[in-house]
Amino acid sequence: MTDSPVPSRLEKFSKENPWYYKDLTGHLAPISRKLLEEYSHIPPEDVDSHVYKLRDILWSQAPYPCIGEFKFLTLNLPKHPKYKHLLSLLRPSPPGPGPFMLDLGCCIAQELRSLAHAGIPSTNLFGSDVVSSYLTTSCELFNDASTFQATLVPANIFSPTLFEDSFKGWENKFTVVHAGLFLHLFNHEQQIAVCERVVKLMKAEKGSMFLGEMVGCRGGGYRGPKQTDFWAKGGERKQFLHDEESFAKLWGDVAEVTGTKGQWKVESTFRERAPGEGDADGESKGRAFFTGEGIGWIKFSVERI
Ligand SMILES: C[S@@+](CC[C@H](N)C(=O)[O-])C[C@H]1O[C@@H](n2cnc3c(N)ncnc32)[C@H](O)[C@@H]1O
Numbered sequence: 001m002t003d004s005p006v007p008s009r010l011e012k013f014s015k016e017n018p019w020y021y022k023d024l025t026g027h028l029a030p031i032s033r034k035l036l037e038e039y040s041h042i043p044p045e046d047v048d049s050h051v052y053k054l055r056d057i058l059w060s061q062a063p064y065p066c067i068g069e070f071k072f073l074t075l076n077l078p079k080h081p082k083y084k085h086l087l088s089l090l091r092p093s094p095p096g097p098g099p100f101m102l103d104l105g106c107c108i109a110q111e112l113r114s115l116a117h118a119g120i121p122s123t124n125l126f127g128s129d130v131v132s133s134y135l136t137t138s139c140e141l142f143n144d145a146s147t148f149q150a151t152l153v154p155a156n157i158f159s160p161t162l163f164e165d166s167f168k169g170w171e172n173k174f175t176v177v178h179a180g181l182f183l184h185l186f187n188h189e190q191q192i193a194v195c196e197r198v199v200k201l202m203k204a205e206k207g208s209m210f211l212g213e214m215v216g217c218r219g220g221g222y223r224g225p226k227q228t229d230f231w232a233k234g235g236e237r238k239q240f241l242h243d244e245e246s247f248a249k250l251w252g253d254v255a256e257v258t259g260t261k262g263q264w265k266v267e268s269t270f271r272e273r274a275p276g277e278g279d280a281d282g283e284s285k286g287r288a289f290f291t292g293e294g295i296g297w298i299k300f301s302v303e304r305i
Contacts, residue, residue: 020068027070040143099175105182108138125150184214195254211301218294220246268300
């Protein structure tokens with residue numbers, strides 16, 4: 001018996017959960033609001049009601065805290081230290097298609113919409129998430145079913161047949177792989193498994209890059225409340241959080257198992273959260289999902305050299 005019983009379906013979807021915010025005030029960053037107005041052409045006066053309506057649809061599909069807390073519209077990539085470099089990597093180099101980018105665990109693919117709005121051809125953008133309805137609903141959210149030509153593929157990153165079905169033909173394809181708020185969902189062993197797949201997905205060329213951001217912790221290790229792993233039929237989820245040192249070590253292990261030692265430049269910055277700050281990069285306050293000393297935020301990049 002655990003002291004964190006697996007919630008029933010009803011409890012999981014309950015709007016009384018503390019991570020189902022009733023009020024959007026302070027939780028939609030100006031850059032996200034601008035994207036909905038300028039890219040999705042939603043009249044400014046309709047943005048709030050549109051977000052509430054679509055949040056409830058996404059919540060009914062899979063009630064992740066990031067949905068309840070409106071974080072699904074947060075744009076972290078434009079604040080990443082490698083963002084300008086990323087844009088230069090993705091600049092089309094005719095003739096032919098590409099360079100390509102994949103957003104792993106993309107949820108509603110808000111980062112891909114933001115890149116499309118910044119001028120990156122959406123045909124070069126790919127996203128994947130285990131919740132397929134997030135991907136389909138995202139076109140309603142962004143009002144871009146007829147214009148967004150990215151490839152959005154439902155897949156569980158741990159599927160043993162990943163490269164034979166959902167990711168078929170994707171080996172050695174991507175100049176950029178992004179993982180936002182993704183790696184920290186998993187234990188250490190699973191993180192290595194995810195990163196092995198990332199190495200397989202990345203172009204085996206100098207300059208290709210894996211980057212992202214996630215909740216971290218000083219010293220690296222297992223942190224957070226006991227939670228239900230909605231996606232693994234219940235049970236306690238062990239989530240390994242990183243700082244700069246533990247992330248470099250993780251990638252050292254990945255290089256070892258993929259036979260790519262010495263081929264990577266690993267950079268990261270960890271920032272401990274300020275008192276009262278939630279599990280985000282300083283933008284929206286609110287409830288902190290992770291508890292304990294030394295919790296913060298880590299941004300990372302891993303470049304093939
Ligand atoms: C915390 S959200 C982050 C979403 C988005 N990347 C962002 O930065 O806003 C984690 C996402 O990972 C997806 N996910 C969780 N486990 C997964 C798995 N095994 N394979 C693929 N996607 C998964 C979830 O459905 C969810 O959309």
